[in-house]
Amino acid sequence: MKRYSAFAIAREAFRYHMGWERAWASPEPKKKYDAVIIGAGGHGLATAYYLGKNFGITNVAILEKGWLGGGNTGRNTTIIRSNYLQDPSAAIYEKSRSLYETLSQDLNYNVMYSPRGVMMLAQTQHEIRGYERTAHANALQGVDTQFISPERVKELVPIINIEGPRYPVLGALWQPRAGTARHDAVAWGYARACSAMGMDVIQKCEVTGIRSEGGKVRGVTTNRGEIDCDRLGIVVAGHSGQLADMAGFRLPIESVALQALVSEPIKPCMDVVVMANTVHGYMSQSDKGEMVIGGGADGYNNYTQRGSFHHAEETVRALCETFPIINRLKMLRQWGGIVDMTGDRSPILSKTPLEGCFINCGWGTGGFKAIPGSGWGFAELMAKGTSPLCDAFTLDRFREGRFIDESVAAGVAH
Numbered sequence: 001m002k003r004y005s006a007f008a009i010a011r012e013a014f015r016y017h018m019g020w021e022r023a024w025a026s027p028e029p030k031k032k033y034d035a036v037i038i039g040a041g042g043h044g045l046a047t048a049y050y051l052g053k054n055f056g057i058t059n060v061a062i063l064e065k066g067w068l069g070g071g072n073t074g075r076n077t078t079i080i081r082s083n084y085l086q087d088p089s090a091a092i093y094e095k096s097r098s099l100y101e102t103l104s105q106d107l108n109y110n111v112m113y114s115p116r117g118v119m120m121l122a123q124t125q126h127e128i129r130g131y132e133r134t135a136h137a138n139a140l141q142g143v144d145t146q147f148i149s150p151e152r153v154k155e156l157v158p159i160i161n162i163e164g165p166r167y168p169v170l171g172a173l174w175q176p177r178a179g180t181a182r183h184d185a186v187a188w189g190y191a192r193a194c195s196a197m198g199m200d201v202i203q204k205c206e207v208t209g210i211r212s213e214g215g216k217v218r219g220v221t222t223n224r225g226e227i228d229c230d231r232l233g234i235v236v237a238g239h240s241g242q243l244a245d246m247a248g249f250r251l252p253i254e255s256v257a258l259q260a261l262v263s264e265p266i267k268p269c270m271d272v273v274v275m276a277n278t279v280h281g282y283m284s285q286s287d288k289g290e291m292v293i294g295g296g297a298d299g300y301n302n303y304t305q306r307g308s309f310h311h312a313e314e315t316v317r318a319l320c321e322t323f324p325i326i327n328r329l330k331m332l333r334q335w336g337g338i339v340d341m342t343g344d345r346s347p348i349l350s351k352t353p354l355e356g357c358f359i360n361c362g363w364g365t366g367g368f369k370a371i372p373g374s375g376w377g378f379a380e381l382m383a384k385g386t387s388p389l390c391d392a393f394t395l396d397r398f399r400e401g402r403f404i405d406e407s408v409a410a411g412v413a414h
C-alpha cells in the first residue's frame with residue numbers, strides 16, 4: 001500500500017491523479033481463516049486491525065452483508081467523549097478517546113478527529129447532582145471533565161439561550177478534549193489498513209448460519225459459500241440477536257431505530273458539541289456547516305433504518321428552546337440506524353457459550369466513540385481469551401446481577 005502524504009498529492013497532481021491505487025481490495029472469500037469477523041462496521045474493522053497490529057494475526061476475513069460502514073457506523077452523529085460514570089466504562093471509553101487523538105497518523109488516513117469539546121447541559125437539579133457526581137468520578141479515573149457554570153456555557157456557546165422558557169441552563173458537564181470525527185473515514189481508514197495487512201474485507205457477503213461441532217465453532221455459512229475459521233467474532237450491532245440465534249444462544253439486547261437529521265449548511269456558529277438531555281436533543285456543526293442533530297430512540301423494537309416525521313418534529317421543537325436561532329433553519333435529511341440496547345446501557349464484549357465464538361455488541365446509542373478502544377480490547381479477548389478492557393463486560397453479568405449502570409451517561413446523550 002502506498003502511503004498518503006503531501007508528496008503523494010503533489011506527485012498525483014502532476015499526473016492527473018491517475019496513479020492512486022484502490023484503498024482496499026475486493027477479494028473472493030477463502031475456504032478457511034484463523035479468524036472471521038462478522039460485520040464491517042467500525043467495531044468489526046477495528047477488531048481486525050488490532051488483531052493484526054497487536055497480535056500478528058492477519059489471516060482474517062471481515063464479512064459484511066452490505067457495504068462497509070453502511071450500518072450504524074456511517075449513520076451516527078459522530079460524538080466522541082469518555083465522561084462515563086463507572087470505572088470499566090471510563091477505562092474503555094478513555095482508551096478509545098486517546099486512540100482517536102492519533103488515529104489519523106496511526107492509520108495514515110485522515111479521520112478528521114476534532115477535539116472541539118463536548119458539553120452535557122444540566123437543566124434540572126437532578127441533572128446537576130448527576131453530572132457533579134460524574135465529574136468527581138472522572139477526576140478519580142483520570143478523565144479530564146469539569147462541571148461548569150451557566151455563564152461559562154454561554155461564553156463557550158454564544159448562540160445558546162440559557163434562560164430557556166421551560167428549562168433554564170443551570171450548568172454543564174464539560175469535557176474539553178472530547179469532540180467529533182468523520183464516521184465514514186474511520187471505517188475506511190481501518191478497512192484500508194486491514195487490507196494492507198493482507199486481510200480480506202468482503203462486502204456483500206451475508207452470514208446466514210453459524211456452524212459448530214462438539215460445542216466449538218467451525219465456521220459460517222454465507223451467501224457466497226461456507227467459510228471455516230478457528231475463531232469467530234460477531235460484531236453486528238442491531239443484528240446481534242439474529243446472529244446469536246444462529247450460534248444457539250440468547251442475548252439481553254433490544255434492537256430499536258435511533259434517528260438523526262441535518263439542516264441546510266450555515267456559517268460557522270457553534271464550535272463545540274452540545275447535548276441537552278432534559279429537552280431531549282443534541283447538536284453540533286459539521287465542517288460543511290450543517291447543524292447535525294440527534295434525537296431519541298424509537299419506543300418500540302424495530303429494524304428500520306429510516307427517519308420519521310414525529311421524531312424530527314419533537315427533536316427540533318426541543319432544541320428550538322435552547323437554540324432559538326435554529327427556528328428558521330430548513331432541515332435537509334433525516335435517517336435512522338438500528339441500535340442494540342442492553343438493560344444497563346453498557347456493551348457486551350464477551351466469550352459466548354459456543355467455544356471460539358466471541359460477541360461484541362450492546363453499544364446502543366453510543367458506540368462510535370468506542371470504536372478504537374473496543375477494537376483494541378476485543379482483539380485482545382479474541383487472541384488471548386482475556387482482556388483488562390473487556391473483562392467486566394461479560395454476558396454473565398446479566399445472570400449474576402453485576403450491572404454496569406450507565407443510564408445517566410447514555411440517556412439521550414450519544
Ligand SMILES: Cc1cc2nc3c(=O)[nH]c(=O)nc-3n(C[C@H](O)[C@H](O)[C@H](O)COP(=O)(O)OP(=O)(O)OC[C@H]3O[C@@H](n4cnc5c(N)ncnc54)[C@H](O)[C@@H]3O)c2cc1C
Nearest residue numbers: 039041042043065071072073076077079207337367368369
Ligand atoms: C442516528 C444515530 C446516532 C448515533 N450517534 C452516535 C454518536 O454521536 N456517538 C457515538 O458514540 N455513537 C453514536 N451512535 C451509535 C454508533 O453509531 C454505534 O454504536 C456504532 O456505530 C456501532 O458500530 P458497529 O461496528 O458495532 O455496528 P455497525 O456499524 O452497525 O456495523 C455492523 C455491521 O454488521 C453488518 N451485518 C449485520 N448482519 C450481518 C450478517 N448477517 N452478515 C454480515 N454482516 C452483517 C451490518 O450490515 C453492519 O454494517 C449513533 C447511532 C445512530 C443510529
